[in-house]
Amino acid sequence: MARGGMATLREGFGAAWPICMGFIPIGLSFGVLAQKAGLGPLHVLLMSSLVFAGGSQFIAVAMLGSGASLPAIVMTTFVVNLRHFLMGSALAVQLPRVNRWFLALFAYGLTDESFAVNMARFRGEGWDRWRALTVNQITNATWIASTVAGVYVGNLIPAGAFGIDYALTAMFICLFTFQLRERIHVLTALVAAGLSVLLFLLLPGNFYVIGASCGAATIGLVVKRLAKKGRHHVPA
Amino acid sequence: MSLPDYLLLMVGMGAVTYLPRFIPLALLSRRQLPRWLADWLDLVPAAILSAIIAPILFTAEKTRTLDLGRKELLVAVPTLLFALKTRSLAGTVIVGMGLYWLAGMVMG
Numbered sequence: 407m408a409r410g411g412m413a414t415l416r417e418g419f420g421a422a423w424p425i426c427m428g429f430i431p432i433g434l435s436f437g438v439l440a441q442k443a444g445l446g447p448l449h450v451l452l453m454s455s456l457v458f459a460g461g462s463q464f465i466a467v468a469m470l471g472s473g474a475s476l477p478a479i480v481m482t483t484f485v486v487n488l489r490h491f492l493m494g495s496a497l498a499v500q501l502p503r504v505n506r507w508f509l510a511l512f513a514y515g516l517t518d519e520s521f522a523v524n525m526a527r528f529r530g531e532g533w534d535r536w537r538a539l540t541v542n543q544i545t546n547a548t549w550i551a552s553t554v555a556g557v558y559v560g561n562l563i564p565a566g567a568f569g570i571d572y573a574l575t576a577m578f579i580c581l582f583t584f585q586l587r588e589r590i591h592v593l594t595a596l597v598a599a600g601l602s603v604l605l606f607l608l609l610p611g612n613f614y615v616i617g618a619s620c621g622a623a624t625i626g627l628v629v630k631r632l633a634k635k636g637r638h639h640v641p642a
Numbered sequence: 643m644s645l646p647d648y649l650l651l652m653v654g655m656g657a658v659t660y661l662p663r664f665i666p667l668a669l670l671s672r673r674q675l676p677r678w679l680a681d682w683l684d685l686v687p688a689a690i691l692s693a694i695i696a697p698i699l700f701t702a703e704k705t706r707t708l709d710l711g712r713k714e715l716l717v718a719v720p721t722l723l724f725a726l727k728t729r730s731l732a733g734t735v736i737v738g739m740g741l742y743w744l745a746g747m748v749m750g
Contacts, residue, residue, distance in 0.1 A: 502671060585691055595692040
């Protein structure tokens, strides 16, 4: 059991490190920004542990700086994070009949990044919910630590060093290729890319992720059904 | 902002970030999903990843304008090919970072 536990941790870390590498510079810059907006290390610690949502934290600090009201900040956070509803739904398929306590712990630490890594791993062999949970919690802890560290040392790190700003984009690109299993996934991804750019250019905020994902998955499903029907009608 | 106000804000933000993650997990994990929903959810990850990446590559994010000449896109092409060829996450991240660093030095 102890050996199994070590293997779980090791493999979880093996999957989590690219995320951590991306989180560290972003976390540090968040710390710097928060400090400039008048938040202390305790404020940052509280926010990163209670609100695990990088993008929303940047928005919240900006809104606090401009004197926005409390309900306005909470509403904005809610809208920005709705896309995780979709990710939770897709992950639920991989976690059938798992108990509520595990799911409660798992949900804490579910991000765009951990979602992408875990979905790719669940498709392969040898991945289970404990390894997935390890990925969520390691990346979570890394985020919290780097945001707090940013309050103290963020200004010392040169911006753009070693191309680290591209770590998460490169990771998403690779995880994206793992999802292109059949032609229908390629088609769905192309539709999503087009819709996403269009929505991003037309609408403020970040509705584009959830809008483009739902739209593209729906179009993909319709195409899949039509293709199936078409095949049935072809006389043998 | 006073500490109690700040705490209240954190609890509010915490609730609206946590619940959208937890509720679908708790609701869907115990049920047999209808075929169409399972099929739809199977397409969601490809769609989400594509929707997250596309604006980073094809637009100037600050001004929200179409821009097909940025180093993000230029670097993405060899990074994507590398990922398709090797299927290595670690390798792709390192290659992507290295190329982006190089592109930064060449293009400024």
